Structures are given as structure tokens and as C-alpha cells.
Amino acid sequence: MSLRIDAVILAGGMARRMGGNDKGLVELLDKPMIEHSIDRIKPQVKEIMINANRNQSRYADLGYPVFSDEDSGYLGPLAGMITAMGQTQADYLLVVPCDCPLLPLDLVERMLTKIQSEGAELAVASDGKREQPVVLLLKPSLRDSMKAFLDGGERKIDFWYAKHHCVVTEFSDQPNAFINVNTPEQKQQLAEAIAK
Incomplete structure (x- = not known):
């Protein structure tokens, strides 16, 4: 029996450093x-969902299910993950x-192998220097634990990881x-690097 793996792309933030522009829709x-993120993960998963708290119709035009956080108030990436775990x-x-327009094309394969080889509940990606806290593979059954953590006023995702068998x-x-774009300057630098 093969495992089913779905994906959620988090686009629910306020993008303050991008001047409030919705980062997922920035060209x-x-x-x-x-769309760069979609292109990178589409061959690796069965279904893709998008977590967005604004511009939902524009995201829906991409042809994937779109949902907002269950809890309003821009509570961070945990809120989007909790909602996604309830949708899959x-x-x-x-x-x-x-x-993150350059995500690895073997992201799922390597993370799943690591989870299975170590009997872990979730895996977080690292570029070799830093963990990437919102690039992870996890069991949706962890939803209740994550929701209790968020409902308890916690927001730091790595503190939640520490409560579970997490592998890097x-x-x-x-x-x-895992280069990501948080400012217009970073966007320009990345575009120039990709074009070379």
C-alpha cells in the first residue's frame, strides 16, 4: 500500500516586510x-491546498482548494497548518x-525516508546551517497537539517540535x-540569480 501525501502552501501571512503585498501573488x-512553489512540489504529492487569509479568489484561480485559518487574527503558520491538517x-x-521558489524536487522523498528510518512523527528541512521551520512533513494526526499548543498562547513552532519525535x-x-523572499530587494536578487 502506498502512502498518500498531500501538501499545503502557506500564504496566510501579512507580509509586512513586502509592504503588505500578498507574497504569494508577487510576480x-x-x-x-x-506558482514556483506549486511547480516544485506538484510532482511530489497527491493533492495541493493553499492557506490564504486574503485574496482567496485570486488563489482559487490557480485551480487548488483554498482555505483561511480556522482562527482569525493572523496567528502565524501554526494556524494554517492546523486548518490544513483538518482538511486532508x-x-x-x-x-x-x-x-520559496527553489524548493528541492526530492523534498518529500528525503523527508519521508528520514521519518521512516527513525520512526519519527515529523521531519523539518535544513539547508545544512539552519532549520527551515515551515518546511516540514508531518502526520495530520498531530493536529490536536498543535491546536492545544496554539490555544495555549504559544506561537514558536520549534517549541512545538520539541514535544514530538522530530527529525531534521x-x-x-x-x-x-530554501531561499525565501521577504523584501522587494530579496525578490530582485533572487530573480537575478535565477536568470543567470
Whole structure:
């Protein structure tokens, strides 16, 4: 029996450093940034969902289910993950941000292998120097634990990881895979780097 793996792309933030522009819809090389993330993960998962708290009709035009956080108030990525875990019937859920256009094409394969080899509940990606807290593969059955954590006033995702058997999956062979875009300047630098 093969495992079902779905994905959620987190596009629910306020994007303060992007001047309030919705990061997933900011153009990078002639297409919205979220489309780069979709292109990278689509071959790796069964279904893709988008978590967005604004511009939902524009995201829906991409052809994927779109949902907002169950809890209003921009509570951060945990809120989007909790809602996504309640929307899927998959064995595992891949979580990625909308502003990482160079995600590894073997992201799911390597993270799942690490989870299975170590009997873990979730895996978080690392570029070899830093963990990438919103690039993870986890069991949707962890939803209640994450919701209790968020409802308790906690927001730091790595504190939640510490409560579970979490493994780090290194992608030091792809150090640029997790470059994300938080400012217009970073967007320009990334576009120039990709174009080279």
C-alpha cells in the first residue's frame, strides 16, 4: 500500500516586510511566486491546498482548494497548518511557504525516508546551517497537539517540535533551495540569480 501525501502552501501571512503585498501573488519572473512553489512540489504529492487569509479568489484561480485559518487574527503558520491538517485524509502532510521558489524536487522523498528510518512523527528541512521551520512533513494526526499548543498562547513552532519525535532532514547539497523572499530587494536578487 502506498502512502498518500498531500501538501499545503502557506500564504496566510501579512507580509509586512513586502509592504503588505500578498507574497504569494508577487510576480517573480513573470508569474506569481506561489506558482514556483506549486511547480516544485506538484510532482511530489497527491493533492495541493493553499492557506490564504486574503485574496482567496485570486488563489482559487490557480485551480487548488483554498482555505483561511480556522482562527482569525493572523496567528502565524501554526494556524494554517492546523486548518490544513483538518482538511486532508493523507497519511502525511507536506507544509511549505509560498515564498520559496527553489524548493528541492526530492523534498518529500528525503523527508519521508528520514521519518521512516527513525520512526519519527515529523521531519523539518535544513539547508545544512539552519532549520527551515515551515518546511516540514508531518502526520495530520498531530493536529490536536498543535491546536492545544496554539490555544495555549504559544506561537514558536520549534517549541512545538520539541514535544514530538522530530527529525531534521538536511539538504546541504542544495543550499539555495530554501531561499525565501521577504523584501522587494530579496525578490530582485533572487530573480537575478535565477536568470543567470
